[in-house]
Amino acid sequence: MDPFDFNNRADRSTDPSNNSWVSEDIWGHRIERQPSLLLLLEFLSMAEAMHRSGRLLIPAITTSEISYRPYLSTQLRNILFKNPLITEILAEHGNTDEAWDEWFVAMSESVAKHESLKDYTYLKTRFEDFATFESVVKLLSRISIRELDARQWNHMRIYPIGPAAYYDERDKQFNSGRTQFTRTGELAYLMLARSTRHKAEIKSALEKAFDTESPKNKLLCTLMHDKAPDISDSDKTGTYLPYKNHPCYDLLADDVHALFKLNMPAPDAFLHLAPLLAFHVMLYQLRTAAAVLGKKTPAIVCEILAPKNTQVRKASIECLNDNELLLVESVACFFKKREESDERIQKILTEDDPAEQSTVEDYRNALKTLFLIKDEPKGITIDEVRQNALKSIHKNFKESAGDGFRSMADESGLRSRTKSRLHRYCPSDQFLRSMVLVNVTKPIKETEFLSILHNRYGIVIGPVQAAKPGTINPVHFQKNEFEKNADRLISRLVAMGLAKRMSDSFTYVINPITKEHAA
């Protein structure tokens, strides 16, 4: 994949709120910090809307192909999250018509874009009595996602049990918002849509999850006037994924396919899909950065939690720092190469007198146009303007894509500071479980598992992978330390029921969800 191959690029969109447009040209608009469950919900919200409009997983390249109208589920959200008095009303008025009337009055405080959505009287005909209605509200409130720690009612969400739960983000006045849905989930969807693998199978699995007739979704819809979620009046658009093709898209598709193939109920599969999406977005960022710099696929050296500081931990800390640095360097490199290949800038630099103020001004304007820099880069020489522009671009990177990279590593369960002052790659149990679920279809040797993780993702755990030239700093390579690291992995997998020791030198890694491994 060549990041500078402009034939392999989608329509470039712009966002007036952006300060510059370099990170976006490298990784897309945009990758930002986002909890994995919100990443998943944003992904599902876009995928469902595409499904509704008959475009599910069709590679979206142009701006119009990327736009969609998500569900809002206005009444459902008001009932579940802006309805504090329901239990008190039941207690005060009992299971009576007065209770309904009192509740309708209380719900006049609900928020909606259309007045018609503030009328809840239809509910009286849908439930046997007020107490039944209250118990359903209570039941549904139990699946609200507490991990999000949402303080505002409009940011509260329920677990994705049906399409009506994949609603879009709204602010308090029910206008569109971008605090929760940062577009990273949309990028994950676009990555999957542009992949070339397992389209039919993944589509079929997602369609099953989007079944509006499933009993759980019907329960959600009963709370809404039209027995269906209301839909946004305007298109959501502006998300930009630069490359039409990318090996990371296919890698993501392989894993999503492997996960759906386990035939778990959709909500169960989503539990694993959320961190998996975060992992693949991180991997996409990392590998794209390496491609920009013309470097080989970067390694991800993982420490399996050790009781004390070891060379593996040191190698892992160093690897994480190197990978983060790789992204920073790729921004500078991309800036430089784009500048060098821009005819207008090259003309200014080669034909005009750099000492002239007008040349500096032209250069400043050319840079602004090329990289969509919002705040004018200051400086009285070309060099100063360039440095200030780069500074502003780096600042923008640090706040968006750079922060997003760390967030995705955290959300996937790969980055941790457990037992250490510094961050390093130290996978969580959840991460390891997801890796086994998507990579193991029949019992495989532990050495084979390690080599799969290395070949597919660049993950380094055992000595064989660590010994490969250029993988880690030779100072940190101690064969026995990496052997112990691999042993710790196996012990953890055994304890989690994901591996079985067959003899002193042989362990099978097993996928407990597949039928063949039942024990």
Place this chain on the structure above:
Amino acid sequence: MNPDATSATNWLKLLHAYAPGLRNFGAIAEKVEKIEKQTGVRRIQFEHPARNFLFEAIAPTNGAPLRNAIILGTAGDGKTSLMMEGKTRLGNPKALKEPGGVERFDIETKQGPKHFIFIYDLSAWRGDSPVIPDDRLKIVYQLADSVTGKDSETIFVIAANDGALHQVLNDDLPSDAPASAIRLREIINNLHEVSKQISVDTESTDNLRLLNLSMIASEVFMQECLRAILEREEWKNLAFGAGTGILAPNSPVLRNYILLKTETVRNRLLTLAKLADACGFHLSIRDLLCLITNAILGHPKAKKGVLSPNAEGNAIAESKPDDAPLHRLLFGDSLPESSRSIRPCYVFLSLLQIGRETTNELDDLLIFGGIDEEDQDLQDRFAAVVNNDPLDQRDKQLNSLARQYVTGEMDEEATLKLREALCAERKRLFLHTDPKTFDGLTLWNCTAFHHAGIYLTEILDKLRAGGIPSPHLIRKIIGGLNRIWTGFFLKDQSDALYFCTGLDVTTAPVSDIFLGKIELDGIHNDNIRMELDHKRLPMLVFDTPTQKNAFTFRLTLQRFEFLMRVANGAMPTSFSRESTEDFAVLKQRCIRDLFPTPPNTLRRVSPDNNGQMGFEPIHYI
């Protein structure tokens, strides 16, 4: 030294070679061979439980064609010994030895002249080399030809652990390998399927028998190892020889040997071996020989925790004869942690946590039994159960520590000592108490598996004898499952297994959306029943009328204990996180397989105050 003493010393030297001193397991065989040559004392030997399976393949008496044999198994399962037995059966011909543990010989069999190739250790074939050497690859091709019938004159007998075999036939086989080698690879790649029995013949077109020694029950190995060590004639020299030091009549060696020979201790060890398999541990011959020899020769003061039959060993045995009671040695108390942690037998025993748990009844007996002279009943019971200690194995400090405890004169150090002494005493009772004098089931309360006794007698033994566990017990298991899988405090005995999910995910801690149920149908409980699997271990089987395939899972001791504890009121998550996760995966698989499509209507479950399941349809229009 008199001849008996010399002979006794030689015997102990041989035993010492099997004890846990050596970390390099490969060196054990060399050391044993050396001692055997030097002293003339025969190594520890018994007929391998799988020998007839091998003989049937390579030396059939019924005129059947000869088969190649690949012997798999955990290191220490006796693969090499079994091959030696095979060679003896073939007349012990003079063999041509080649590097890499390969032997060749030609013999005349009932089926005509045959060329035999014995490969003793395929695991060592590659060594540090990144690829298998060409000459050895040729042998693999020759094996493939023999297995696929291309070469009927050559018969192979190979020992390997499954990892090595996998490596040679997968990683090392070049892409242009002949078709016969590819076929052989196919067979081996299905190994985990076909090797579910001790002996399996592959398809009739393939001329191969696979012997998987890991499938032999640990109990069978334990029986053989105990017999092979304890019934050796050499013990007479020790018992009647007027030795000193390690050979003295009061040395821990002789005392521990005598105790090991008692029926109670032998039965206890066989029970533990049976439980090892039920916990997913396979105890190899090497492991068990190590366990038994350490129980005889172990001593906390000795080098590496094991007494040697030399001047140093004599001095320790003489000066500290009481420091090495059997109940401490058997659990590896004299060994360093690094030595215990590499041996499955000690890892298994530490999982049981014998002596670490207790009951009020037992501790009353241990603490007050020795000092309360007014309670005659307690005294009688103490004399029968605790003081019954003819070989002086009991910790002599325990009575004085108990006295200090009762009078409240304990400092921190003494408290710790008392705890340790009580733990050791519980181990002693667990090992030596005859189940007839003390309720055998109660002794399991000293372990982490309070219900192991019920598991053994009511499930394992009953199923193996062709019976079925009582409906009462199955109802209790179902009661535990209902609590774990629904998150509700339902009745501890249940007539139906309820399948519920959360409104969000299948494994929600409180699962109150009803999917279906399986009712127990009377005495035979065909819908929910227990059967034995290929390893003769219990499985729980669920049948639904709508699904063709039953859902089964192995009821290991850990799972059974967890179910019983939860049925008795323990909170699943606080009792064991590992077991909770295990049952969550089981639930996920079970619901996926038995209820592939969710019901059209949502029904909520809510138990009443008596723990009876109630149903509440969610009415909406």
